Amino acid sequence: MPKSVSKGEQTLHVSRDLKMTAEGSNYADGKAILKDAFQRMVTLIELDHVINGSYQGLPLLASVNVVVHLPGDELNFGVDESYNLSVPATGNPIYAQIEAQTVFGALHALETFSQLCNFDFTSRLIELPSAPWAITDMPRFAYRGLLIDTSRHYLPVPVIKSVIDSMTYSKLNVLHWHIVDEQSFPIEIPSYPKLWNGAYSYSERYTMDDAIDIVQYAEKRGVNILAEIDVPGHALSWGVGYPSLWPSATCKEPLDVSSESTFQVINGILSDFSKVFKFKFVHLGGDEVNTSCWTSTPRVKAWLTQHGMKESDAYRYFVLRAQKIAKSHGYEVINWEETFNNFGDKLDRRTVVHNWLGGGVAEKVVAAGLRCVVSNQDKWYLDHLEVTWDGFYMNEPLKNIKNPEQQKLVLGGEVCMWGEHIDASDIQQTIWPRAAAAAERLWTPFEKLSKEWEIPVLSTRLARFRCLLNHRGIAAGPGNMLNASSTDQSKESCARRGLQGAKLSSDKTEEEVKTNEV
Amino acid sequence: MPKSVSKGEQTLHVSRDLKMTAEGSNYADGKAILKDAFQRMVTLIELDHVINGSYQGLPLLASVNVVVHLPGDELNFGVDESYNLSVPATGNPIYAQIEAQTVFGALHALETFSQLCNFDFTSRLIELPSAPWAITDMPRFAYRGLLIDTSRHYLPVPVIKSVIDSMTYSKLNVLHWHIVDEQSFPIEIPSYPKLWNGAYSYSERYTMDDAIDIVQYAEKRGVNILAEIDVPGHALSWGVGYPSLWPSATCKEPLDVSSESTFQVINGILSDFSKVFKFKFVHLGGDEVNTSCWTSTPRVKAWLTQHGMKESDAYRYFVLRAQKIAKSHGYEVINWEETFNNFGDKLDRRTVVHNWLGGGVAEKVVAAGLRCVVSNQDKWYLDHLEVTWDGFYMNEPLKNIKNPEQQKLVLGGEVCMWGEHIDASDIQQTIWPRAAAAAERLWTPFEKLSKEWEIPVLSTRLARFRCLLNHRGIAAGPGNMLNASSTDQSKESCARRGLQGAKLSSDKTEEEVKTNEV
Structure with missing residues (x-):
């Protein structure tokens, strides 16, 4: 639901030869982001039925003029996504007008335009009822995410692209790619080429070129890719290729905190990532760390003693060192909330805390001056099949946060499609439509949200x-x-x-x- | 599994610029059936991963030469679907050779070719291992069907097209479109324009142009569309637009056997169908007819008495009269097995009996000299979720039929995706992969089937x-x-x-x- 909408009573019919123009625009569209998006939009509105009616005597919408004020097309966190869309009821010819600061706002406008259109069974044309339309729109939160998990089940590249397509239909803008976990390491890391030995199989892998392809595909649609490597827990699969990353052959996670090569590998991964994943943030996980392998493995235990560390100290040491490595590659870091819960005051002040365990965390995080992304599992975990769409809708990221300065620290939220029990065959039906309910919560001004x-x-x-x-x-x-x-x-x-x-x-x-x- | 396969040990790599040639072919491809199929095939083998390796020094497969012996491209029952596919291990350049009687055989060959190819993670190219290949192939049965049901749940046109695409991957060749049933009448019938008033809603309808579009889409892929109107039962929705088709306002099916207008409407539908659905067969249903409305409605009961008919006579009268109408429009008729079970000796001798109730029917049908399609619900109903893929695989259409002349009367079989409990969100995961198990049963020579x-x-x-x-x-x-x-x-x-x-x-x-x- 847009920020502001007004409409009328005139039904227009959309030309089969709908044109896009750019009068008054400052955007050259060198990468064809806009041109391709317009073509996709036309394909979508014409997909359903054969359009072969006659326009004779009908009010005809002939073109869409798209004015983009800024020439750049670097997608990243906080890019201006606002737009105005107007569809007049009269004119000869009638043309719709889109105005946006950036091409990414214009993409949202095209999506909204497409959702005004229907196939009309009487005229056998695409109709656009209720003109004139005047829509002013912008997102409430800059971070509107969906997590996918390619470690628990591999997802073929075409499936990931289909998920990205579907995200644009509800204006989600961050695909959080939980690439690796305990179960498998599907992605190629050129610096450490044996890491993807931890893949499920020969063919269930992504080359780094596939990752580039996915990033570019997403960027052309206004979707950022947030890459995650979850450390030091959830990393057992790393050791399939490099067993020295395990504390021991019988006790395999968390990653060996005592070994310099552990941090060299993390550095190698993040160095490779930084060439591909251009989103401002990288996700370093940090959740569910059971440190017992560190004390049960004599070599690691000796190291802890030598450095005067308890297990909790070592956990903090690991997370903070990984953060430093990420920062050295130009990233700001997102960590799961356990890092905040355990040593929030030690975290880099630019850390974004990713809430998941339950409600009430965001208010603590922002009170501490850190930023937060909300994914409380009781409401926004898509693998929790018992949570219905209205549960997703009613989950308010700013709950109990009244201070406007603190509200700004809540970057947004994310629904999480964990992969233990889904794969290519049912991921879409598990994500949608519930993710769309959360998407409206994250997009629409609070006062316009349904009660x-x-x-x-x-x-x-x-x-x-x-x-x-x-x-x-x-x-x-x-x-x-x-x-x-x-x-x-x-x-x-x-x-x-x-x-x-x-x-x-x-x-x-x-x-x-x-x-x-x- | 093809009829005959031999392979070798040489791995080829497929050129990114793979060409199709037609040296020695008699087929002009005026409708671009072959050209488009080749392009789709290339898209499919390149879909998974970014292909950017170097061919230097590798054995390169540069082109596929497709020889089609017959110039025609009319798809219908019994068209020659055989093909030979050879991929040599040497040559400069190396080219694959496809030879087929018809373009539809060549389409199957292209599908087989695509399934020989893999992305090779080492070379970052598409590889075709195990050359030289020599494959000789033809289907065991001419009728290899899948039923979809757009009455119990509407299926959007793009979903139907996606089902057709998927059918070609396992060489199924008949989409049995159970268009209408008790619950809804989603299709436009120009002769009786109120019939689709029985649709679920304004937008859950197909125009006749949509039907043409679907037929053409399918034909280009070698898939026939078998249209069904199920009479006289399963037809309650017809009366939403034309209440006079109901015996009464309180007793709404079967269709009113006593009314001439009932048969006029059937004639109108089949007349309209015959302009669109060019498959040799039309399906007239005839199953699960509860005739109690005919005797409980005084007007209809009087008509029965007047004509000296019992309910069973009227059922037979209806089915046979509908058959005659279909024949007058050039169709051969398929009816569900109850028609055979109740009055098999009265059916037109060209009737194809569609088995569904259970096993053992096909042998009776062919012993009576009629033709049969097998869909016994205990094994080949896809809505029976408890039947696993091996149950689908082991269902033998020729069970207990030893006489070669009688065997010929079994046209093939069909798996049925009834729509009560599926819709666009889960139809594909319910059809596949079990339909593929049946598809192999229907394609592969008996002696090559797995035991x-x-x-x-x-x-x-x-x-x-x-x-x-x-x-x-x-x-x-x-x-x-x-x-x-x-x-x-x-x-x-x-x-x-x-x-x-x-x-x-x-x-x-x-x-x-x-x-x-x-």
Whole structure:
């Protein structure tokens, strides 16, 4: 739901030869980001049905003029994503107008435009009802993330690209790629070429060129890739290629804190990462560290004693040293919240704390002056199948944070699609539509978000969004949207799509739907 | 598994600029069927990973020469689908050779070719191992079907197209489109424009142009569309637009047998169908007819009495009259088996009986001299989630049919993805990979099919095929392939793909896999 919307009563029909123009724009589109996005948008609105009606005598929308004020197209955290979209009701020809500071704002505008369009079964054309439209829009949070996990199940590159596509439909902008974990190490690290010996199999691997391809694919769609290596826990698979990273052959994680080569390998990985993953942040994990291998392995225990460290000291030492390495490669660091919970005052002040264990953490983090990303597992873990979409929707990142300066420290939030129980066959239906509920929480101004008592209206709108995803080939599941049989769900969900079904200033919409009912 | 395969030990690398030539071919490819299929094939083999290695010094496969002997490209039942594919190990340049009677055989050859190819992580090129290859292939059955049901849940057109794509990967060639049923009437019938008032909603409909689009999309891929209208039962939704088709407002199916307008509507539908659905067969249903509305509705009961008909007579009268209408539009008719079970001797001798209730029917049908398609629900209903892939594989259409003349009357078989409990979000993972197990049963010569004791080998091959589907963006599920945790499944399933993993004349394959393990 945009920041501000007004609409009218005129139905336009979209030309099959819809053009994009750039009168008044300062953006040269050298990488064809805008041109390709426009073409994808046209493909999407024309995907559903054969369009072969006659435009004769109908109000025709002939083109979209896109004005981008800034010439640059470096995507990163905090880039201006705002846009204005206006679709007049009259003109000869009629053209829509998009205005944005950056090309990435313009991409969002094109997505919104696409969601105003429907196939019209009477004219057999694409219609754009309810013109004139005037939409002013910008995100509430700069960080709107989705985590995928390619260690617990490998995800083929085309699947990752499909996830990125689907993210743009609800304006998520950070794909947190939890690449490696205990179970497998699927990615090539040129500096340490045996690391991906920890992959599940010969073919379940990503070359570094694949990673570059994914980053570029995402950037062209306004999506940042946040790469994670989770240290020192969750790293057993590293030792398949380099067994010396294990404390011992029988006690394999966390990574050996006593060994300099451990930090050399981390340095090698982050050095390689820095050439590929250009997002301002890297994620260094730091969660669920069971340090018992460090004390049960004589060599490591001796090192602890020698350095006067308890296990907790060594954990802190490891995390802080890894942070320093990341900083040396130009990154700011995100760590899971255990690092804050255990030694928050020792963390680099630029650390972003990634909440996951539960609620109430963000307020402590920002009170301590650190930044925070919210993913409390009770509400925003997509592998928690029992959490319904309204649970996702109602999870407020700024809960109990009233101080405006502290509010600014909450960068945003992220829904997490952990990979233990999903793979290429069901990832999309597990992510969607629940991720879209969180996406609106992260995008829309707080005062425009639906309240508890507006859930039924929201439900209809989200069901339509699910239908939009299905029509675009994204296998979004029903997501417990309605207490109805599966047959009835279908009936309810696709009656009408997108913003057209939104509860806006008037209740015109319902009337329109009725008019169009067969 | 092809009819005949031999292979060698040479690994080739496939040129990034792979060309198709047509030296010696009689086929002009005016509709670009072959050209587009080749382009799709190249896209598929290059989809997974970034290909940027150097060919220097490597044996390079530069082109595929496709010889098609027949100039025509009319797809229909019984078209020659055979092909030969040879990939030599030497040459300068090396080129593969495809030879087929029809373009549709050549499409199968291209699909087989694609499954010989893998991304090679060492060279960063597409490799084609085990040359020279000599493959001679043809289907065992001419009818290899998959049913989809767009009445119980609407399926968007892009989803249907994706199902068609996936069918070609296992060489299925008939999409049985169960368009209409009790729950909804989603398709436009120009002759009776209110029929699709029985759709779930405004947007959950197909225009007749959409149907044409689907038929053309399928034909270009060698897939026939078998349209079904199921009469006289399963037709409640017809009366939403034309209530006079119901026996009464309170007793709504079967269709009113006493009314001439019922048969006029059927005639209108089949007349419209005949302009769009060019497959030799149309499916007229005829299953699960509960005739009680006919006797409980006074008007209809009076008509029965007047015509000296019992309910069973009226059922037969309806089916036979509908058959005649279909024949008048040039169709041969497929009916569900209840028509045969109830009045087999009265059916038109060209009727194809579609078995579904259980085993043992096909032998009776062919003994009676009629043709049969096998879909016994205990083994080939995909909505029966408890039937595992090996159950699908072991279901033999010719069971207990020894007479060669009777064997010829079994046209083939079909797996059925009924729509009560699936929709766009999970149809692919419910169809695949189990449909592929049936597809091999229907394609491969009987003597080459895996036996019970070869299930473990077959399991590995099918798991790899599932992985191939996932890499192509088809959300094939694990399909109970292995008694292992989901994490382990992934580990097993993607080690190597396609025919490369087939158990052939030598056990070279396993050795190769080991060589390539990281």
